[in-house]
Amino acid sequence: MRPLGADADPAIEVRGLRKLYGSAVALHDIDLEVRRGEIFAVLGPNGAGKTTLVEILEGFRPRDGGTVEVLGTDPYRAGEDWRGRIGVVLQTTGEFEDLNVGEVVRHFARYYPDAQDPGELLARVGLTEKRGARASKLSGGQQRRLDVALGIIGRPEVLFLDEPTTGFDPEARRDFWGLIRDLAASGTTIVLTTHYLEEAEQLADRVAVIVGGRILDVGVPQTLGGRDTEATIVSWTGPDGPETVSTTTPTKFAADLHARFGGEAPGLTVHRPSLEDVYLQMIGAAGATTEGTR
Numbered sequence: 001m002r003p004l005g006a007d008a009d010p011a012i013e014v015r016g017l018r019k020l021y022g023s024a025v026a027l028h029d030i031d032l033e034v035r036r037g038e039i040f041a042v043l044g045p046n047g048a049g050k051t052t053l054v055e056i057l058e059g060f061r062p063r064d065g066g067t068v069e070v071l072g073t074d075p076y077r078a079g080e081d082w083r084g085r086i087g088v089v090l091q092t093t094g095e096f097e098d099l100n101v102g103e104v105v106r107h108f109a110r111y112y113p114d115a116q117d118p119g120e121l122l123a124r125v126g127l128t129e130k131r132g133a134r135a136s137k138l139s140g141g142q143q144r145r146l147d148v149a150l151g152i153i154g155r156p157e158v159l160f161l162d163e164p165t166t167g168f169d170p171e172a173r174r175d176f177w178g179l180i181r182d183l184a185a186s187g188t189t190i191v192l193t194t195h196y197l198e199e200a201e202q203l204a205d206r207v208a209v210i211v212g213g214r215i216l217d218v219g220v221p222q223t224l225g226g227r228d229t230e231a232t233i234v235s236w237t238g239p240d241g242p243e244t245v246s247t248t249t250p251t252k253f254a255a256d257l258h259a260r261f262g263g264e265a266p267g268l269t270v271h272r273p274s275l276e277d278v279y280l281q282m283i284g285a286a287g288a289t290t291e292g293t294r
């Protein structure tokens, strides 16, 4: 894992954050810290409060309680200088009328003092061949890439991505993950919401699971929800058919099987709980629905 700048001030610091819509509590006393250069994923079922949380961090929504600092500044009171240090990729795509892709990027580049070179940026997001195409005629996945290009054009220190790879094909998703890793390796702090557990597992240094406006757990994907200590499922084919055992000592169990069979156990599989397994357990225990989680 990359060094996470543990000594530096955190990129994001949230204490006791509370958000109400009318009398409904959307966020209950959220505490959170995101380190500089970290990729931080926010997971949760529909209506959990992810967008509310992220839009408060982006300065787009007011809060009802608690303190929030992004790059040392309260986002809701921040000015233009702060906004220039933040990149935002929203769920909805911008509308660019009749502009082509190259024109859109050049247009937005003018807003930033140290914008990325438009040609290099398009290459980075894999849109070089589409630079002459109308932005409104791009496929869904290509439009998301353009959104990401616009989010990073001003070299933001913190980049927020709301469900960035929805509609991507598997190859485009892999390419996009590479881009995000490169950005993080060059020091950009990334906060992303996603419904794709594989995306969180592949990309995130840490994951927060939010349900009903509360954070259930925050941790590295490998240990989230006690995943590293959960029982492992060992399956094999015995003389009487398929057999399955749940064990906390899978290595010893496999060695015993080896001894029992005098060699390889037929059809052996060893299954550790995936991030999806623990996530579904966590939100199931919290009484939440899993609608929309893939």
Ligand SMILES: Nc1ncnc2c1ncn2[C@@H]1O[C@H](COP(=O)(O)OP(=O)(O)OP(=O)(O)O)[C@@H](O)[C@H]1O
Binding pocket: 021, 026, 044, 045, 046, 047, 048, 049, 050, 051, 052, 053, 292
């Ligand atoms: N502008 C609003 N006015 C009133 N209620 C809202 C508003 N925005 C969100 N809510 C409610 O707040 C709760 C959290 O919504 P939010 O959009 O933050 O969830 P989410 O986790 O981003 O969901 P999704 O995965 O569906 O995008 C939901 O119950 C939602 O209905």
